[in-house]
Amino acid sequence: MERTYLMVKPDGVQRGLIGEIISRFEAKGFTLVAGKLTQLSRDLAETHYGEHKERPFFGELVDFITSGPVFAMVWEGENVIKSSRTLVGSTNPIEASPGTIRGDYGVHVGMNLIHGSDSPESAVREINLFFTEDELVSYKKTINQWI
Ligand code: DAT
Numbered sequence: 001m002e003r004t005y006l007m008v009k010p011d012g013v014q015r016g017l018i019g020e021i022i023s024r025f026e027a028k029g030f031t032l033v034a035g036k037l038t039q040l041s042r043d044l045a046e047t048h049y050g051e052h053k054e055r056p057f058f059g060e061l062v063d064f065i066t067s068g069p070v071f072a073m074v075w076e077g078e079n080v081i082k083s084s085r086t087l088v089g090s091t092n093p094i095e096a097s098p099g100t101i102r103g104d105y106g107v108h109v110g111m112n113l114i115h116g117s118d119s120p121e122s123a124v125r126e127i128n129l130f131f132t133e134d135e136l137v138s139y140k141k142t143i144n145q146w147i
């Protein structure tokens with residue numbers, strides 16, 4: 001079954017939106033495989049966002065993502081990578097549709113509440129960056145036959 005890495009960013013944690021965000025993925029029908037509150041080191045943040053190293057906002061992005069605790073998660077389900085990106089919404093909250101997490105709660109592109117892996121390759125890379133194999137819990141939910 002497909003897995004993805006999702007992370008409530010420091011703004012989402014400060015605003016008390018961890019529960020609301022988890023609820024959306026649970027309600028959609030996905031399965032939580034791992035979760036922890038953690039604060040990123042600069043090193044880990046720079047590795048995680050390595051693809052944006054040359055972008056003008058890179059320094060600001062690393063400052064922000066290390067500025068407070070994040071809630072790191074792994075979720076599982078059919079097409080969960082693409083589907084969770086749809087639930088998250090466009091990068092810039094101004095463009096994110098109402099009903100998406102960024103569309104409902106975000107204002108500023110730098111503080112867009114949540115990260116979600118954008119491809120199967122990034123999902124594997126990011127899951128391994130934040131979690132060890134024994135932190136990932138595999139289990140069956142009987143309700144899944146109805147999803
Ligand atoms: P996403 O988080 O939707 O995958 P991304 O990978 O292009 O978006 O960028 C990573 C993060 O960097 C994004 O969530 C917020 C920040 N960011 C992107 N574009 C930005 C910009 N033009 N100015 C400031 N921050 C930006």
Ligand code: MG
Binds near residue numbers: 116118
């Ligand atoms: Mg991205």
